[in-house]
Amino acid sequence: MSKKLLDNISNPEDLRKLNPEQLPQLAKELREFIIDIVSTKEGHLGASLGVVELTIALHYLFDTPKDLLVWDVGHQAYGHKILTGRKDNFHTNRQFGGIAGFPSIKESEFDAFGVGHSSTSISAALGMAIASNLKKETEKHHIAVIGDASIASGMAFEALNHAGVSKANLLIILNDNAIGIDPSVGAVKEYLTKVKRDKKLAVQNNIIKALNFDYSGPIDGHDLPKLLSELERLQSIKGPKFLHIITTKGKGLQKAEEDQVTYHAPGKFDKISGERIKKESSLFTKYQDVFGKTIVELADQNDKIVGITPAMLTGSSLKFMMEKYPERTFDVGIAEQHAVTLAAGMARQDLIPFCNIYSTFLQRAYDQVIHDVALQNLPVIFCMDRAGLVGEDGATHHGVFDLAYLRCIPNLIVFAPRNEIELRNILFTAQLGLEHPIAIRYPRGYGNIKDWEKPFERIEIGKGKCLKNGNKTAILSIGTIANNVSEAIKTLKHKDNFSHYDMRFVKPLDEKLLHQIFEKHPTIFTVEDGTINGGFGSCILEFASTNNYTNKVKLIGIPDEFIEHGAITKLQHKIGLDPKNLANKF
Template sequence: MSKNLLDNISNPSDLRKLNPEQLPELAKNLREFIIDIVSTKEGHLGASLGVVELTIALHFLFDTPNDLLVWDVGHQAYGHKILTGRKDIFHTNRQFGGISGFPSRKESEFDAFGVGHSSTSISAALGMAIASNLKGEKEKQHIAVIGDASIASGMAFEALNHAGVSKANLLIILNDNAIGIDPAVGALKEYLTKVKSDRKLAAQNNIIKALNFNYSGPIDGHNLPKLLTELERLKSVKGPKFLHIITTKGKGLKKAEEDQITYHAPGKFDKISGERIKKEASLFTKYQDVFGKTIVELSEKNDKIVAITPAMLTGSSLNLMLKKFPNRTFDVGIAEQHAVTLAAGMATQGLVPFCNIYSTFLQRAYDQVIHDVALQNLPVIFCLDRAGLVGEDGATHHGVFDLAYLRCIPNLIIFAPRNEIELRNILYTAQLDLKQPIAIRYPRGYGEIIDWQNPFQEIEIGKGICLKEGNTIAILSIGTVAEKVSKAIDIFEKENTSSLIAHYDMRFVKPLDENLLHSVFEKHSVIITIEDGVIKGGFGSAILEFAAENGYQNKIKSLGLPDNFIEQGSKERLLLKNGLDSRTLSEVFSRLI
């Protein structure tokens, strides 16, 4: 049995003691280590397996962390983390109190830049390279590894445009595996596909060369000798350089190579066969599937409906729409800004665009939401998946800012469904003949209703509802946190044998149901607002503003997420830590009686 070379490597200085001939064996060891951990602890798999050789070559040849290495997207960086001092704690990856699933500057000096969203690496590494020039650090190297279809984003193009005239000592490595989570799309993807097979195209008619880069490749990203030779050569080339490598996402695990979409983040699986370990089937439906199935049903009757997503077909369940209505479904790649303005353009022509973007990723298109949609009062339907706490992906992916950053935008309706039926009905309502934009935000994971596919009912815009009557405390909740509130009230009333608490689902953060709120404030002495978003500027702030504007003196307590970034961990664990679990909420109710 060959010696496991990884056992003696704690950081890149250990790696650099090996002979180049030993590196393929190390690559085998590193792949086995990643597979072993992720098979039981879960996480992103395919992307990191695809860059094992590249990761080893970079840390072998470059003087990291003095030379600066930026990963893009961040889920490629598992091998990087293992080789840079986190091997012994890698089993805590994405867990509460453990290491992040993405590069994090506060976690390691080897993580030159925090990466959770995509397409940021070229801008960041260029900024570092310019800084090195200004400081006289002429020999310092700056490397951006951009993969998983991230180079098709507008931000990457902006950075390429600048970098090409910067004279900065910058090496961009395109990890070309032709897939993000779903297969890559667009003209650039087709061009890169041609480059792989047409060496004349790569040598002459090359758009990267046209941007003033020293282009090399494409080369096999799994061939360590070739990688080492080319990277060694590029170390001495001054100015902006571009290395195009071809890799296979999921390399080294047959199932991951064959099913790259599923094995992007496969859950638990058998580390030998690669077979996924099936979880017990749920009786309930994921919110994303409620959306996906409902939009197909609506589209069968409304031929004006179109669907748009920035590279999240499977994650948003718009793959169902694509299958049924391929000509009305648009995956625009990792391009949130384009997705929003594309939807706006469609709306001007009488189409009914459903623009499905994860809550955290809509932040990347904030100006377009304001300027291109809301300012023109165009009826775009924003469906914000993964709103609230998302769990193990952590701070970069929690959808906790949407209520706060959307609430200040004129013309925009904001709705958060309490359950699957409410989501289904607001999707129906939005496509009827809405004259303004609406944002519908819903969580990751399963609902709690089995029979949710009932006949559609129109929801009155700006109308909240009373879920439970009471006479002392009024709880105002928004979205699916209502379920935690209802359980908390049950706990409280079992222990206090009285019906002191009323519960209202406000449903709309904007417009608020002011008639209902006047009634609530006049009837109850204590008002508690509860949301699964940041307290600062969110739903609770809207209620406080209403009270101030109308001269109410009721005691108001706002509960939600604090003014700091929330770490990774299971959703239930994070709710507990931040006081939004049912038991803690019931204790808060008791203290306010």
């Protein structure tokens, strides 16, 4: 069997020894390598397949890592990782103890900037380019690779606005494939589509040129000779430059090209046919689907309900509402700040907005939550998917800060359902006419109740529940981590001594119940899948201090560190939130 070109490449220096004519063969081998590993180990597939030629061309022509390369979001950087010293351990990608699924400055000098959330690349690369100017490093190149969905975000536009009047040696490459996770939306997407069809528009009526960039393109991002020629030309041009390339997400695997949404992260699949390997069907329902199906049921009965998501129609399962009520469902693109204030405007006009944003992404709209929603006490319903530990995506995606960053905001109700029925009922309660905004946080993955679609019941705001009565030690939990607590209690030798309370609301706290708990139990544990600092446990300590209780209170939750990537069960075990470790602490 003849030796492959990729076998001899461990870093970009090896890559640069090839002749340009050999690069298409390398692209073929690199795609095969990515497909081979991801088919069994899982991960982000389509995005990385789409930029194989671009990845090779950038490392071939530019002097990385001296020249700084920033990948926006980073789920397209698998080829980059393989060519920059991580080929031999790429099979550990996204696994506990293995390499990260996104570029990380701790992992490699070739990862110029750590990423995971969208639309940061232009700002970061511009900052580096300005630093190079100040240090008189005028020959250094700074490259940001950003997709058409990410460039429509407000932060990207802010950076473009600044970069266009800078003298920074910055190259922005727009990887235009008309899709993020779901298909791209909005006027910018429509403009880019027109540019692809009408080259005159690219020359005459060009948004990017109007912002003082040296614009070139659009060119075929899979044509290596063209890419190399244009990138070589751009190397000699100083100042802000912009290259528009057209690519196909999933390029090289037919199934991935045909179903780009599913093959963004398809799970395991046959590397030859591309057919997905079906997992055993679960008897249970994903929390996102509980939300998605319930909001449609509520929208059937209440025509004031609207759904909003920033580019996560599929991930949030708001796609169900889009299918049935497209005129009342809004995918606003990667624009969390806009999504929140849009919801506030709708609430001001008596609509009932369900604003569905992943917990980690709501961090990007913190000021809007405070200034535009809570300050005006507008009854926006925030549905925060992917709360708590999310698994293989790691530190950039864990939704562990929400309880801490939300509970300090006046007027805001904060609720965490213990199970699918609780989620269903709080969604029902929220649309009945709350006097305040509410944040509802729920996890990634499956619940554990088969028949959750029961008749709706109204939840009393600020009321907790006793799940088990005891007389010595009380365990207070919030959200679905209650399941781990219940499992832990079952294994205890003196389990009858333990009470277990699902507090449900972090804000407002059930103070009547808390007084009863503190008067009855000398020792109290709090358990949460959020950060200990400032979170649910902190508010219990504040209650104790305010009311002069001297009970022993012990806090269990996410430690004061960024948690790595890996299966949720392994991460819980590592930080002591699994049933066995919890039992040892009680």
